[in-house]
Amino acid sequence: MLTIDVITLFPEVIEAGTRYSIVGRAQEWGLVQIRAIQLRDFAEGKHRKTDDEPYGGGAGLVMKPEPFFRAVEFCRRPDVPARIILFEPQGVLYTQAVAQALAEEQHLILLCGHYEGVDARVRDYLATDVISIGDYVLTGGELPALILIDSVVRLLPGAIHSPESLVQDSYADGLLGYPQYTRPEEFRGMRVPPVLLSGNHQAIARWRRKEQLRLTRTLRPDLFARACLTKEDLKLLQELAESESR
Template identity: 50%
Template sequence: MRFDIITVLPGLLESPFAHSILQRAQKKGLVEIYVHNLRDYATNKHKSVDDYPYGGGSGMVMQIEPFAACIEKLQRERNYDEVIFMSPDGERLNQTIANGLALHENLIILCGHYKGIDQRIRDLYVTKEISIGDYVLSGGELPAAVLVDAIARLIPGVLSDETSALSDSFQGELLDAPVYTRPAEWRGHKVPDILLSGNQSLIDNWRYEQSLARTRERRPDLLDE
């Protein structure tokens, strides 16, 4: 799977993709992540990509020409399933969205900055807008990293245990059950006996009941949905 991320701050995305699972996924050839510097497509000698908003107001707006030039160059090279804009007013990211996007092959992700991007970019090029929560960040780079991580870990072969992603929180519309590892007792606190019983059927039932109880307590909105 290929991700092309367009940003004015490519350095901000170096670390998230250079470690752990995403690093291994790239080394295995399962995931390709390319970060494109929007300033390389600027049309002026100062390489600026923003300007004052029409109608007045505070802040600067990212211009349409650099985004259009980069997107169109990429689209001439291959077909893309989605052009995604990370936006606080987009559809809120959840596991269902990540699952669906993981079935695609090529995605373009746009990172906004400053006051926002020219609306015409959203009207003419963007096919999906995604938010990672009801708050505002300084730019779309961190949300883009979150989105790539959420998708990439679902690609077969990325996780060493492919069944792990299937049992994560939200996969069954429930939060995950409590998990434990050795030692079985620590400072008087014991692992639940049922997890040591070896009876997989009883363990599965216990985990489901725990997931249901935790979801009811912490995220009852998921049960309503």
């Protein structure tokens, strides 16, 4: 079973964000154990201070290294190697491929920063990974931790009812997902593409793949440039080019 420990000043945020839906059920079913650990419990002194002024001056407060080191030592199990993940805007960009790799691990320890960030010794000597969830700055690492947990837990075997849907997700094979429709067949003059009502599974599969190729090429040319395309994909792209030039 995967264990995820989240070291944070705000354990309530993690508890609230992991209580419901697929992540909540995965815990009940024993697929994952999620623990929210209060960083302050590992701080010393009467005031259990977890932050201090930056050396060299400057605005704001920096989170002290010692509580993080002690909290990680508390969480670690001697028999299981842990990935120790620090969230920072300077980290490696989080992707579906990273989520897939983390879903194979047995123990993840997530370190949430706040204020001006975390003393750099945590990044240099404690963390095994530094992850950013995007090119913007949040107030703390709790939302990144919840994003990581949500995306990893849904990949665990047994977590979702129809695992086939994981294969057709956006990014699963380097392309965006195809558009989905459900009833009604027509709503305010907006119709479902007729091929989806045809019952012809081969034609539906071709249409869906073509849509994946079209959407990824249009919306995410960066992903499209890196995608591994099959001979069939090249044929579908040719068909797309022909229909667009008409």
